[in-house]
Amino acid sequence: MDKDEARLNYVLRLGDNALVLGQRLSEIVTRAPELEEELASANFALDYIGQARLFYSYAGELEGKGRSEDDFAFLRDGPEFRNLLLVEQPNGHFGDTVVRQFLFEAFYSLLLEALARCDDARVTEIAARAVKEIHYHLRHVTQWVVRLGGGTDESHDCVQQSLDTLWRYTGELFAGDQVDEAFQCEWNGPRLEDIEVAWNKKVEAVLADATLTRPNAQWMDGGGRTGRHTEHLGYLIAEMQFLQRAYPGAQW
Amino acid sequence: MNLVADTGVMPTSRDIRFLLESVADPEIPVLSVIDLGIVRDIAVYQDRVEVSVAPTYTGCPATEVIERMILAKLRRNGISHVTIKRVLSPPWTTDWLTEAGRQKLRAYGIAPPDGSASKRSLLAPVLKVRCPRCSTDDTTRVSEFGSTPCKASYKCNECFEPFEYFKCI
Numbered sequence: 190m191d192k193d194e195a196r197l198n199y200v201l202r203l204g205d206n207a208l209v210l211g212q213r214l215s216e217i218v219t220r221a222p223e224l225e226e227e228l229a230s231a232n233f234a235l236d237y238i239g240q241a242r243l244f245y246s247y248a249g250e251l252e253g254k255g256r257s258e259d260d261f262a263f264l265r266d267g268p269e270f271r272n273l274l275l276v277e278q279p280n281g282h283f284g285d286t287v288v289r290q291f292l293f294e295a296f297y298s299l300l301l302e303a304l305a306r307c308d309d310a311r312v313t314e315i316a317a318r319a320v321k322e323i324h325y326h327l328r329h330v331t332q333w334v335v336r337l338g339g340g341t342d343e344s345h346d347c348v349q350q351s352l353d354t355l356w357r358y359t360g361e362l363f364a365g366d367q368v369d370e371a372f373q374c375e376w377n378g379p380r381l382e383d384i385e386v387a388w389n390k391k392v393e394a395v396l397a398d399a400t401l402t403r404p405n406a407q408w409m410d411g412g413g414r415t416g417r418h419t420e421h422l423g424y425l426i427a428e429m430q431f432l433q434r435a436y437p438g439a440q441w
Numbered sequence: 442m443n444l445v446a447d448t449g450v451m452p453t454s455r456d457i458r459f460l461l462e463s464v465a466d467p468e469i470p471v472l473s474v475i476d477l478g479i480v481r482d483i484a485v486y487q488d489r490v491e492v493s494v495a496p497t498y499t500g501c502p503a504t505e506v507i508e509r510m511i512l513a514k515l516r517r518n519g520i521s522h523v524t525i526k527r528v529l530s531p532p533w534t535t536d537w538l539t540e541a542g543r544q545k546l547r548a549y550g551i552a553p554p555d556g557s558a559s560k561r562s563l564l565a566p567v568l569k570v571r572c573p574r575c576s577t578d579d580t581t582r583v584s585e586f587g588s589t590p591c592k593a594s595y596k597c598n599e600c601f602e603p604f605e606y607f608k609c610i
Contacts, residue, residue, distance in 0.1 A: 224584075225583065225584035225585075225594075228584055228588075228594075229584070229585065229586045232590055234500075235500035235501070235502075236498060236499060239496075239498060239499030239500025240499050240500070242499070243499060310530075314529040314532075317529070317532050318529045318530075318532040318533075321532060321534075321610050322498060322610075325585075325608075325610060329586075
């Protein structure tokens with residue numbers, strides 16, 4: 190794969206992860222279990238959508254066809270989104286939301302740390318900005334994993350169930366393809382093998398703290414990187430893009 | 442010919458900075474953009490002024506409003522050829538809040554960020570936050586988040602007042 194094409198794809202994937210998770214988190218606004226978590230979700234969502242805008246703007250420049258951040262967000266269909274399957278999973282109950290956030294951010298924070306050292310100056314500065322926000326989120330969700338895991342029998346069982354259900358989407362985090370490889374070789378991008386080792390260490394420490402059991406090795410789902418998604422993404426996109434689809438070109 | 446100022450007098454970066462000291466953050470109006478530490482550079486060229494602004498949080502909706510306010514302020518003072526440059530690197534940190542800004546925050550009822558925003562202090566489990574009203578350290582964190590991305594919510598165990606804390610990042 191051509192090095193510039195790989196970079197465009199790589200940046201779009203980063204934007205898609207941020208946008209899809211940001212949209213998911215904003216769904217919780219007005220229906221969080223308590224006011225503090227309402228604020229937390231809205232804050233998380235805002236950070237992610239801000240990051241998505243930066244990645245999309247850069248992708249638009251790299252592509253050079255005049256596409257704006259809004260074009261990437263609102264005028265592409267499901268198979269054109271390259272986000273990881275984990276971030277599109279529904280909010281479910283509070284334990285599901287917390288576990289999804291924890292598993293992803295334990296990975297994303299490591300990824301951003303590595304991206305902040307890559308050879309692409311724009312990606313580096315976005316990552317250096319974003320990683321500070323994600324560290325703050327991660328501290329918050331980690332506390333929730335521990336609190337729910339070590340809480341009542343009911344909260345423990347619920348959150349263990351969330352972990353068991355979502356685990357199948359964690360293999361994809363580290364299953365890089367030629368885009369990841371090219372970005373690693375040509376732009377000194379992250380080495381997913383190293384991130385996997387650090388992620389395992391982090392996740393195991395928190396699960397032990399939370400008295401949760403790491404699910405057994407199992408079949409792992411994948412395909413998000415190339416646009417093969419779970420059935421959940423379509424609904425998310427339908428809601429997110431409704432206005433632009435119904436009233437093309439509508440502006441504030 | 443001087444295109445920068447409509448009055449014909451070339452402004453200096455100090456003049457611009459002085460003007461920006463009265464451009465308030467729309468969400469925390471006691472702080473100016475200078476107090477916040479988001480104005481990273483002011484460059485005066487032959488034909489224009491360039492103000493470099495660092496966004497606080499990537500998704501902070503105030504960013505665009507602030508940029509428009511800076512343009513409007515300078516235009517009202519006869520400086521209409523202004524460009525705003527958004528700079529992400531190095532990323533904004535609460536360490537850049539000025540001392541005057543910290544005092545204004547406290548007087549306004551928001552506890553200023555404590556300590557330095559090194560990764561260690563960011564990840565430290567609990568930190569002592571001083572009540573901006575009665576100055577006791579006996580406070581409880583209600584939520585790590587608040588009404589804007591930059592704040593967390595606390596309450597004082599001494600005077601029982603709720604207050605906001607400008608979180609350290």
